[in-house]
Amino acid sequence: MTGRIPLVDYLVLDDDQPHLVAQECTNCSARFFDRRNACASCFASEFTAVPIATEGTVRAFTIVAFAAPGVPTPFVAAVVDCAGTQVRANLINVEPDAEHVHDGMKVRLATQSIGLDSEGTEAIGFGFEPAP
Amino acid sequence: MSASDEVWILGIKMTKFGKHTDLDTVDLAAEAATGALADAGVTMADIGVLAAGNLMNASAGIGQQLQKQIGQTGIPVYNVANACATGATALRTAIMAVKAGEVDYGLAVGVEKLAGAGLLGGGGTKKKDADTWTPAGRYGAVAPVDGRIGTETMPGVFAQIGMEYGHKYGGTSFELFAKISEKNHAHSTLNPLASYQKRFTLEQIMNDVMIAYPNTRPMCSANCDGAAAAVVCNGETLKSLSLEQRRRAVKVSASVLTTDPYEEGCQVLPNVNTLTRKAAAIAYEQAGVGPSDLDLVELHDCFATAELVHYDNLMLCDEGGAADFFNSGATWRDGKTPVNVSGGLESKGHPIAATGIANIWEVCHHLRGEAGDRQIMNAKVGLAHVIGLGSACGVHILEKSTA
Numbered sequence: 001m002t003g004r005i006p007l008v009d010y011l012v013l014d015d016d017q018p019h020l021v022a023q024e025c026t027n028c029s030a031r032f033f034d035r036r037n038a039c040a041s042c043f044a045s046e047f048t049a050v051p052i053a054t055e056g057t058v059r060a061f062t063i064v065a066f067a068a069p070g071v072p073t074p075f076v077a078a079v080v081d082c083a084g085t086q087v088r089a090n091l092i093n094v095e096p097d098a099e100h101v102h103d104g105m106k107v108r109l110a111t112q113s114i115g116l117d118s119e120g121t122e123a124i125g126f127g128f129e130p131a132p
Numbered sequence: 133m134s135a136s137d138e139v140w141i142l143g144i145k146m147t148k149f150g151k152h153t154d155l156d157t158v159d160l161a162a163e164a165a166t167g168a169l170a171d172a173g174v175t176m177a178d179i180g181v182l183a184a185g186n187l188m189n190a191s192a193g194i195g196q197q198l199q200k201q202i203g204q205t206g207i208p209v210y211n212v213a214n215a216c217a218t219g220a221t222a223l224r225t226a227i228m229a230v231k232a233g234e235v236d237y238g239l240a241v242g243v244e245k246l247a248g249a250g251l252l253g254g255g256g257t258k259k260k261d262a263d264t265w266t267p268a269g270r271y272g273a274v275a276p277v278d279g280r281i282g283t284e285t286m287p288g289v290f291a292q293i294g295m296e297y298g299h300k301y302g303g304t305s306f307e308l309f310a311k312i313s314e315k316n317h318a319h320s321t322l323n324p325l326a327s328y329q330k331r332f333t334l335e336q337i338m339n340d341v342m343i344a345y346p347n348t349r350p351m352c353s354a355n356c357d358g359a360a361a362a363v364v365c366n367g368e369t370l371k372s373l374s375l376e377q378r379r380r381a382v383k384v385s386a387s388v389l390t391t392d393p394y395e396e397g398c399q400v401l402p403n404v405n406t407l408t409r410k411a412a413a414i415a416y417e418q419a420g421v422g423p424s425d426l427d428l429v430e431l432h433d434c435f436a437t438a439e440l441v442h443y444d445n446l447m448l449c450d451e452g453g454a455a456d457f458f459n460s461g462a463t464w465r466d467g468k469t470p471v472n473v474s475g476g477l478e479s480k481g482h483p484i485a486a487t488g489i490a491n492i493w494e495v496c497h498h499l500r501g502e503a504g505d506r507q508i509m510n511a512k513v514g515l516a517h518v519i520g521l522g523s524a525c526g527v528h529i530l531e532k533s534t535a
Contacts (some may be wrong), residue, residue, distance in 0.1 A: 005265045007280060009272025032399060034270035041394040058300050060401060060419065062291035063345035064283045066251055071262065071279030075264045077288050077344075079401045084399030088282040098306070098345060114275060117264045123274050125281070 007114055008033075008126040012051075018111050018126070021055050022085060023047040031085050054109040055131055056082035061103070063096050076101050080128050092127030106131040135233040138367030139532070140381040142237070143172025146493040149358035149481035150327045157186055159197045161243040164359035164486075168239065172201045172363035173377050176203030179363070180235025182209040183225035185218035185242045185485035213464060215520025218242055219488025220389065221361060223415040224526060226364050227387045237291075241309055242490075243359035244483035250355070251343075253286035253521075267390040287352050288344035290399055291522070295346070296436025296445070303455030304440065306346040310337045313351040313436040313478055315464055320475025322506035327481035350453060351436035356481035359439035378535035382496045385513075386529035387417035404438065404519050408445035411527040415515070416447075419529040423447045426469055427511040428498055432489035432519045433476040443471070446517060446527075465508065473498075488526050491516040493529065499532040 006013050010021050010033045027044035029050075038045045058080035061078035076091035078101075092110060094100050105127035114123035145167030147160055154433055155163070161184070167176060184195035195209035202416030219242030226238030265274035278284040314334050320326040332340075340348040370381055388503040389410040392403055416422055423446065431446060433439035440454045448456035448469050457463070463471035474480045474494040477487065495514035497503040512532045519525050 004197065005267075005274055007274055008277065009267060022282055028398070029392070034399075035272075040399070056507075060292040062283065062288045062347075063284060063342075063343045064279070065290045065344060066287070067279050067283065068251065075279060075283075075285035077292065079282075079292060079397070084396070086400040088400045090280065090282060102172035103295060114280065115261070117262070119264055121265050123265045 020052040024050040053083035056080040090127040093129035136366035139156035139384040142365040143168045146360040146490045152357040160359035168361035179239045181229040181238045183222040183240045184221045187484045214524045217520030217524035217526045218485035220526025229358035241361040242485035269464045290346045290435040297441045301452035304365040309436045316476035316478045320479035326475040328479045353434045353477035355483035359481035359484045360486045383531040388415045388527045392523040407525040411525045412446045415527040428470045428514045431517040488518040
């Protein structure tokens with residue numbers, strides 16, 4: 001069977017509106033992207049899945065020139081503030097240099113292919129690209 | 133024995149940092165440990181507890197390996213691992229045992245063989261995609277995410293930490309971060325135990341190989357071999373010792389270890405600020421001193437971008453004022469609050485588990501008036517800080533003996 005699979009399970013590949021989802025604590029509203037045992041903030045153990053805003057601003061970035069073997073460089077790693085929720089992502093569809101990437105820039109979620117596996121399934125990753 | 137309010141560093145030793153091809157991990161640990169014992173004027177027969185750290189081989193039992201070479205006395209060993217705060221954690225473990233009144237003397241050792249280790253954090257081995265995309269792990273990832281969803285390399289993580297400070301408060305630039313590195317490399321020229329004692333011009337630093345913008349190679353901590361060890365004792369024990377021992381003893385006015393409290397975003401980009409600020413606040417209260425009382429500070433400049441944020445976290449400047457504080461010249465060795473007069477991790481080097489004791493050795497050296505060419509004159513109070521990502525923070529405040 002061929003098809004598409006997200007790079008991580010918190011990326012939802014709705015065809016017209018791909019987005020990220022977080023696990024939100026029903027008690028204190030802290031948000032997490034991974035599988036949870038309990039809330040790191042208030043220790044409660046009930047969560048609901050909430051969609052994350054697809055537009056945000058760059059809170060911090062670096063342009064990685066040296067990485068582990070097999071990781072293509074350079075690339076821009078960043079933290080994007082999506083309406084108050086911090087998201088780790090690469091900045092994509094932008095020149096990876098300090099002239100084109102800057103603190104506070106407006107960005108929006110975008111998806112990109114990671115490649116096909118041996119069964120023809122395509123993995124889809126995400127990043128943030130400059131918003132017009 | 134009863135619980136002791138006072139804890140003193142009686143002896144302390146740091147090996148030369150650098151490449152020690154002829155010495156293995158145990159050799160280095162033994163050199164530091166026996167050096168600290170000799171400096172203290174005691175032997176392994178006096179020591180009631182040994183705390184030891186070697187992060188890269190954390191399961192190998194460095195404490196017992198060390199005992200086999202310098203003295204098997206049957207005392208308890210605590211082998212500790214706490215990222216880059218491993219050395220501080222070992223020292224704090226020995227301090228807690230002394231403070232609790234369980235022992236009169238404790239020995240703490242940190243050692244690492246790291247020369248030529250290369251890039252840390254992202255892993256040195258090639259990451260390959262699987263044959264079929266299969267979700268695994270807490271994020272249900274079908275492939276390695278380093279480089280696809282941000283970076284796991286240390287230079288990149290700490291670059292973002294510095295850039296985030298600029299986002300919040302302004303005043304930062306590539307040049308500013310490079311100037312911090314210029315300062316530490318200049319300081320290193322006076323430290324014969326530093327891995328590198330080379331002064332760089334600002335231009336050389338900015339034009340060197342970029343690792344993760346804005347950190348170029350000389351702005352990153354130097355991987356090297358090294359060890360450091362300290363002997364601690366309680367106040368009652370110190371009173372029974374010679375005037376020379378009492379005069380050279382350094383008072384541990386505060387010993388604090390913290391982890392990162394939850395804050396929004398702290399699991400997305402490690403937050404090294406909250407736990408440092410918390411550790412500093414507790415330490416100042418324990419010691420009854422304030423940032424303005426500090427004659428020197430050794431802080432965890434694993435990258436030039438990290439040093440800046442810790443000026444603020446350790447409350448050496450007003451909140452948000454780290455860039456202005458640095459630009460005032462305050463942190464150069466002739467400034468108001470000299471920071472990293474050892475050369476810091478960027479030039480002295482960063483043999484991980486040794487770092488959290490080596491920075492205390494540096495401060496003790498000045499408080500004892502034994503720092504030679506780089507002596508900060510009349511130093512009476514100093515602070516040593518380390519951060520281990522994940523995270524752990526150690527802060528110690530040290531005071532000169534009045535004996």
